[in-house]
């Protein structure tokens with residue numbers, strides 16, 4: 001994930017994943033790479049029994065403090081340990097925005113499959129391709145000052161297929177032994193109330209700092225303003241539309 005996403009951006013993505021996995025009252029959900037617990041909170045709101053796992057102890061602490069009824073643990077999604085110790089097997093195993101952050105996404109999907117109940121649902125999301133996500137325009141605005149063009153999330157537009165490619169995503173799930181139900185598309189609007197809300201996190205990022213060192217803050221701000229002009233909304237804010245892909249699959 002790039003830095004600076006507006007709060008609440010993931011609500012449509014999480015709602016889609018929870019609907020696709022038919023999460024309701026009493027559904028057991030394992031949230032891999034739970035972060036600070038936003039997806040877990042959405043599942044709890046539907047009455048699900050949620051266990052969250054993340055390798056970042058600080059995120060786990062925040063999730064524990066903010067999502068009361070769920071259980072959160074520090075752990076590695078590559079190696080989840082005995083399924084009963086975790087509270088499984090789970091009707092639903094989620095990996096929201098996790099797979100591009102792990103060393104071995106295939107192994108993580110195999111673990112997801114292992115700890116899911118027979119016929120349980122594995123649901124996982126990733127960013128769409130750069131050209132499908134307006135946040136890529138931020139990287140493009142700064143491109144002339146960067147050694148190699150990068151998006152804010154660090155994804156390169158060239159190179160071998162990534163999980164943003166739905167065929168690659170399907171194949172990875174198949175290799176993990178999952179039966180793919182589908183790869184859905186969800187568009188999430190990122191709303192920024194004003195220019196500072198859009199630009200300040202970018203300036204604080206690695207690519208923003210690099211550009212500022214080379215060109216100065218005023219030039220960088222002007223470049224962003226120009227590149228994103230058509231995404232400006234009434235009142236001076238900005239709306240960026242970003243596509244995400246959601247894999248829905250069944251465990252054997």
Ligand SMILES: C[S@@+](CC[C@H](N)C(=O)[O-])C[C@H]1O[C@@H](n2cnc3c(N)ncnc32)[C@H](O)[C@@H]1O
Nearest residue numbers: 001033034035054055056075076077096097101
């Ligand atoms: C982009 S965040 C996604 C957080 C959340 N799922 C969401 O949808 O916003 C990725 C999360 O994966 C966690 N993570 C990265 N590698 C992991 C691993 N091997 N095992 C568990 N969590 C991991 C990070 O600490 C981070 O919280």
